[in-house]
Amino acid sequence: MLSFVGLALATVQNQLGPDPVKQLALLTGNRGFQFLLLSLLISPLAQLLAAPYLIQWRRPAGLWAFYFLSLHLLVFAQGYIGWSWVILIEELIERPYISVGALAWVLLVPLALTSTRAARLKLGASWAILHRLVYVVAVLGCLHLIWQVRSDWINAGVYTLICVLIAGSRYRNALRF
Amino acid sequence: MNRRQFVKRAVGGSAALLAAQAVASNSSGLRDFDSYVSSKKSGWAVEAPDVLTPLENVTNYNNFYEFGMDKSDPAQYASAMTLDPWSIRVSSDGGKTVDVQFEDLLRAMDLEERIYRLRCVEAWSMVIPWLGFPLADLIRWLDPQENYRFVHFQTRYTRSEMRGTRSFSSVIDWPYQEALRMDEAMNTLSFIAVGLYGKSLPAQNGAPLRLVVPWKYGFKSIKSIASIHFTNRQPETSWQAIAPHEYGFYANVNPEVDHPRWSQRYERRLPSSLFNPNRIPTQMFNGYGEYVADLYKNLNLRRYY
Numbered sequence: 001m002l003s004f005v006g007l008a009l010a011t012v013q014n015q016l017g018p019d020p021v022k023q024l025a026l027l028t029g030n031r032g033f034q035f036l037l038l039s040l041l042i043s044p045l046a047q048l049l050a051a052p053y054l055i056q057w058r059r060p061a062g063l064w065a066f067y068f069l070s071l072h073l074l075v076f077a078q079g080y081i082g083w084s085w086v087i088l089i090e091e092l093i094e095r096p097y098i099s100v101g102a103l104a105w106v107l108l109v110p111l112a113l114t115s116t117r118a119a120r121l122k123l124g125a126s127w128a129i130l131h132r133l134v135y136v137v138a139v140l141g142c143l144h145l146i147w148q149v150r151s152d153w154i155n156a157g158v159y160t161l162i163c164v165l166i167a168g169s170r171y172r173n174a175l176r177f
Numbered sequence: 178m179n180r181r182q183f184v185k186r187a188v189g190g191s192a193a194l195l196a197a198q199a200v201a202s203n204s205s206g207l208r209d210f211d212s213y214v215s216s217k218k219s220g221w222a223v224e225a226p227d228v229l230t231p232l233e234n235v236t237n238y239n240n241f242y243e244f245g246m247d248k249s250d251p252a253q254y255a256s257a258m259t260l261d262p263w264s265i266r267v268s269s270d271g272g273k274t275v276d277v278q279f280e281d282l283l284r285a286m287d288l289e290e291r292i293y294r295l296r297c298v299e300a301w302s303m304v305i306p307w308l309g310f311p312l313a314d315l316i317r318w319l320d321p322q323e324n325y326r327f328v329h330f331q332t333r334y335t336r337s338e339m340r341g342t343r344s345f346s347s348v349i350d351w352p353y354q355e356a357l358r359m360d361e362a363m364n365t366l367s368f369i370a371v372g373l374y375g376k377s378l379p380a381q382n383g384a385p386l387r388l389v390v391p392w393k394y395g396f397k398s399i400k401s402i403a404s405i406h407f408t409n410r411q412p413e414t415s416w417q418a419i420a421p422h423e424y425g426f427y428a429n430v431n432p433e434v435d436h437p438r439w440s441q442r443y444e445r446r447l448p449s450s451l452f453n454p455n456r457i458p459t460q461m462f463n464g465y466g467e468y469v470a471d472l473y474k475n476l477n478l479r480r481y482y
């Protein structure tokens with residue numbers, strides 16, 4: 001599956017116009033966020049539709065989100081800052097939208113690592129608490145977009161609205177630790 | 178020639194034919210300018226290590242928010258703009274207002290080709306062979322009578338033809354506006370382009386006439402000019418109005434002054450690719466310091482960005 005997407009990206013390379021770096025950053029960022037929201041939507045949907053089998057899609061959705069956002073980070077490292085630590089640190093300090101994005105990605109790492117069945121069994125109840133971090137990631141993702149708004153807020157607005165709606169539908173669960 | 182070869186050639190041939198037709202119909206709307214001073218003669222030829230950005234990239238990767246936010250939107254939608262007839266409203270603080278026909282203006286000017294670097298504030302850049310005339314020539318021809326301190330430009334604003342201006346989520350207060358100090362406007366570098374790559378400007382590049390100020394970020398180089406106003410008060414520009422801490426009046430290319438969104442130290446010279454992003458260091462005044470640095474010798478460029 002990984003190679004499939006890699007290939008797809010390689011083929012679109014020539015069709016991404018003269019600035020593929022930027023197009024890829026937008027593409028991977030948006031896909032990643034969409035999968036993240038999808039993973040968050042699955043539980044409420046399963047409840048709403050009384051369709052527990054939907055839950056099986058939650059883990060893959062989350063992993064796809066992590067996958068695309070990791071590509072997002074790679075594109076940034078390669079195309080925007082040329083793998084320079086100095087520039088990375090400067091970007092993290094000077095540009096809050098980059099620092100919240102980076103924090104969001106860092107928080108996703110333990111979630112991806114503990115996404116296996118074995119980890120889930122081992123962690124027991126703390127697994128569920130740990131995985132609530134995904135809501136923090138979503139909020140940071142929204143901030144990442146809101147900070148990027150220049151003259152048009154539609155993209156940031158839509159993502160934020162969906163996050164608010166999901167949070168609204170889940171707030172009772174959040175109180176149940 | 179066996180059958181397979183024949184089929185291959187036939188397919189190749191018709192593809193070439195189709196491509197030729199596509200070029201013809203694309204350019205059919207564009208006019209040829211038969212006499213102009215070439216870049217070699219004008220003194221503004223391309224200099225190594227710069228390389229011309231291919232026409233295809235110059236005309237398909239544009240910021241022209243009147244037609245949408247995506248870089249490909251202008252190429253797709255700008256053809257909706259009525260270019261002929263085109264008149265430019267010229268006015269000043271004290272004087273009268275006149276409408277100048279673009280055709281009359283064009284007839285009065287001597288065309289030359291100039292190859293300039295274009296540096297976008299979004300940290301990408303191109304090298305473009307413009308066709309046009311010095312802004313100073315135009316200003317002298319328009320003859321504002323007095324010595325005004327600023328010149329203020331507005332882009333055409335026709336809601337019905339510009340889908341981007343109908344977007345409810347855009348916060349730009351149309352029409353788009355830009356301005357220069359008069360000494361900047363009279364500088365030899367300041368240019369009004371009416372064409373590129375030897376033909377008239379495609380709509381998405383700011384037809385029929387646009388400003389080109391190569392030592393400033395691209396958003397200063399206002400497109401599809403519909404009005405010119407001479408004034409003594411410093412005009413507010415569109416991006417300044419939206420985010421004054423991000424976009425200043427001057428917007429000189431300056432690697433030392435960072436934009437909150439993009440580091441300005443490097444730029445991606447287009448076309449770039451993922452594996453070779455073509456990142457190059459950005460030069461002060463986009464490399465045009467010898468012509469313009471004097472304009473700012475008494476100005477704190479950190480404060481007046």
Ligand code: HEM
Binds near residue numbers: 022025026032102103
């Ligand atoms: C790993 C750290 C991250 C870095 C360094 C980073 C950096 C960036 C940059 C530089 C852009 C702007 C591209 C441009 O306009 O030139 C961008 C866009 C974007 N990022 Fe991130 N990002 C990070 C993490 C994330 C995360 C965790 C999410 C989602 C939850 C995300 C979602 C997005 C989206 C959706 C866009 C596109 C916005 C648009 O369409 O205008 N990013 N990111």
